[in-house]
Amino acid sequence: MAGLLRASSSGPRRLRQLLAGAGPLVAPGAYDALSARLIERAGFDAVYMTGFGTAASMLGRPDVGLLGLGEMADSARRITAAVDVPVIADADTGYGNAVNVVRTVQEYERAGVAALHIEDQVAPKRCGHMAGKQVVPAGEMVGKIEAAVAARRDPDLVIIARTDARAPEGLDAAVGRARRYRDAGADLLFVEALENVAEIEIVSRELAGVPLVFNWAEGGKTPPLPYERLASLGFALVILPLSLLLSATRAMEAALGVVRRDRTPIGLDLPSFGSFLELIGLPEIDELGRRFSGASDPDQLD
Numbered sequence: 001m002a003g004l005l006r007a008s009s010s011g012p013r014r015l016r017q018l019l020a021g022a023g024p025l026v027a028p029g030a031y032d033a034l035s036a037r038l039i040e041r042a043g044f045d046a047v048y049m050t051g052f053g054t055a056a057s058m059l060g061r062p063d064v065g066l067l068g069l070g071e072m073a074d075s076a077r078r079i080t081a082a083v084d085v086p087v088i089a090d091a092d093t094g095y096g097n098a099v100n101v102v103r104t105v106q107e108y109e110r111a112g113v114a115a116l117h118i119e120d121q122v123a124p125k126r127c128g129h130m131a132g133k134q135v136v137p138a139g140e141m142v143g144k145i146e147a148a149v150a151a152r153r154d155p156d157l158v159i160i161a162r163t164d165a166r167a168p169e170g171l172d173a174a175v176g177r178a179r180r181y182r183d184a185g186a187d188l189l190f191v192e193a194l195e196n197v198a199e200i201e202i203v204s205r206e207l208a209g210v211p212l213v214f215n216w217a218e219g220g221k222t223p224p225l226p227y228e229r230l231a232s233l234g235f236a237l238v239i240l241p242l243s244l245l246l247s248a249t250r251a252m253e254a255a256l257g258v259v260r261r262d263r264t265p266i267g268l269d270l271p272s273f274g275s276f277l278e279l280i281g282l283p284e285i286d287e288l289g290r291r292f293s294g295a296s297d298p299d300q301l302d
Helices: 012-019 033-041 051-059 069-082 098-111 138-151 171-183 197-206 227-232 243-262 273-279 282-292
Strands: 025-030 047-049 087-090 115-119 158-163 188-191 212-215 235-240
Touching (some): 025 051, 025 243, 033 273, 047 069, 051 087, 051 243, 069 087, 115 138, 115 188, 138 171, 171 188, 197 212, 273 282
Parallel strands (some): 158 188, 188 212
16 A cells, blocks of 8 residues: 555556556546555555546536546545555546646646546536537547647556547447547547447457457446456456445445434444554554654654
8 A cells, every 4th residue: 555655656657567468457446545545455456536436525416527627636646645556547528628638637647647538528528428428529639639648748658538429429430539549649448338238349349459448337328248258358448437436325325324223323334443544554654653753863862
């Protein structure tokens, strides 16, 4: 887990190594620093900063473009500071035109992310699995991807191009857009909200040889597939934006129900206070306090 004085082992180069490995890289979605630490503690090699979860946790609102660059970059900064594994971050539409994308990439890179994805929706955007999405002209998005590639200071920073054109323009148009985004310099392609297994297979076939992202959004438009099937179809990255958010919501609802019923939390099955303090790094904080307290300085001794 991330140490306050330890150099992070995360980063774009490490992420590229993971993406080149055997089988898709699985990145559960974190909506805050605590959930990111839990993902790392569970043994996952990467964290996905979910925009849907960030909006839900910060605002208690849906993912409809209510958060801006500053809020999202700050969230990315807190998450990357909490873990030592690479962080893949949702950057929505890039928060404006191609010039805005330049600043977005620079801010996210300063925040310490290893990758970010930009989508071709109009602003304000909507969650990829909601109805009513609209997309910008493909040429405009090509310019955004070119700007993102030019803006990165670390050439290993992974740029992911997402297209939401499946719903408003059809599958063929979405695949065509994805090809153009790859030609513009995107490292991974993310064709969002495919609606059946046949469409997933078509994208895999038509974009063969290009690293692909699969969005495992429980209850969304895209059907779930076994990990082995995703591997055989050539997906390089599987993100799970909702799993922890929905699990946490269910657990909190259940806990509140018990407290409401019993008027106390006595019946709850909770982690111990001590184990939670260990999770959030109290032993490290205490060790730093001892190290820098000056207690071992001979001049401070009687």
